[in-house]
Amino acid sequence: MTRRGVWPAAPAPLPGPIVDNHCHLDFPAGDEPRSVEDRLAEADAAGVTRVVQIGCDLESARWTADAVARFPQMVGGVALHPNDAAVLAAEGAYDEAFAEISELARGERIRVVGETGLDYYRTGPEGRGAQLQAFRDHIALAKELNKPLQIHDRDAHADVIDVLMADGAPETTVFHCFSGDAAMARLCADRGWYLSFAGTVTFKNASLLQAAAAVTPLSLTLIETDSPFLTPHPHRGAPNSPAHAAHTVREIARLHDRPLEEICAAVWDTSHELYGPW
Template sequence: MAPHDRSHGEPAPVPDPLPVPVVDNHTHLDIVRDDLPEPLLADGHERVAGALALAASVGVDRVVQVGCDLESARWTVSVLDDYPAMLGAVALHPNEAPRLAAQGVLADAQAEIEALAAHPRVRAIGETGLDYFRTGEDGVGAQHDSFRWHIDLAKRTGKALQIHDRDSHEDVLRILAEEGAPERTVLHCFSGDVAMARECADRGYYLSVAGTVTFKNARGLRDAVAITPLDRLLVETDAPYLTPSPHRGSANASYLVPHTVRRLADLLSVDVATLCATLSDTSEAVYGPW
């Protein structure tokens, strides 16, 4: 698959390395912007290898590559065996579900996702969930049906579930309760408040924190993270989106995870090495060994 291209500003500089390696548990290596560092702009194998090497140089030595439409899911599965540092997740993004349903091909797309998910290095079903920001009321039913199907797929395959939740907190939690959440359920790019964080922790879900936690206007998210048990937290980029401060406006990539980790350590009043070790252990508890 040819990567998607985006054009923006200058590359963010490489941060100081973390003392203990961690996992970026949600990234999109198939989406390329032209404001990434040079190693991340090569073609094919060289680009992916460069991205993983740059991330490893700052202590981000493992990633979960997420394919959330058919094209990116196919690409994800096609490269997994080439990179020991990479595991995969595949699903149909909630914004894909209404489009595919309107075309009458949602069931066919789901069947292909299920086939791709059988790859042993695909360790999660995601990102699935609900998104009321880009999909109007007429697409909500298709999103709900697709979300329920993905929950069932995660349980049938014994894989983790990665959830996209945008402007849909109440319905996401309700549907998870109705269907019965998989044993390992991850709220990708968690955006809820303190009450939601407590409920998720009580249910045994994992909260994956992106660069948004470093944003000036994210006080509510920081308050939520601060009360979350350490062993319920994961860290991610959602690259190339959600670049952490102080580099908002540049493309995000796994090598920028240290900014988010250090902000989390401050919020949680733990030293960076302890947090890194816990994040690493929790990632392997959710996704298995790399």
């Protein structure tokens, strides 16, 4: 997966540090590729001083396990993305792949099991059984390791919640790139599940998502980029990087009508409660 285009200008620095809860620094991006070191330095200058790097297939999971040992501002998560899980199952390669993910997830600086879940946008009905089994396997792994679970939920809200209710959600459950409405946000908050908001919440046509962010308690709110994708306004469509979480946290402050300093501090504290010290 790639995101081409011209890199946008760095945002103005935040008044306090925050964490990018979900990014893919191993994915190719930009017409002129930039190093991981450059993107982390740009993020640090903007106030995004910590990142959670997600490896969502075997290649990126291996990259993540190596990168978190080299970059002190980075911790990681590993899993098989639901779309990849369906392909692997069709090829008869899922069990071996999940076994390797299970081993990588035991690393001390791998703090997350994810992203896992259900994706009905790219995978048709023929792959849903495999996605469901993979989701349940990752839920069980997160419980076994006592690590947070990060969920990928695309066009599958009801089924994702049904699985979490049936299997029992891990103690710490995060909806990565939350895309539900205010009613779903309240349902998740009532169960103590965390909601991570990406650049999509800044889009002009995102009124339902903005309403969801406004009703989500700050104690359950996280910020992410999902970079190099989902670049926030005013750079929508350009390649994304962790620095641009600064735009999203400013939108959350606007939606809650709270000082930006307060939102930054809340996101920082919540991120460290979930993932531990960097």
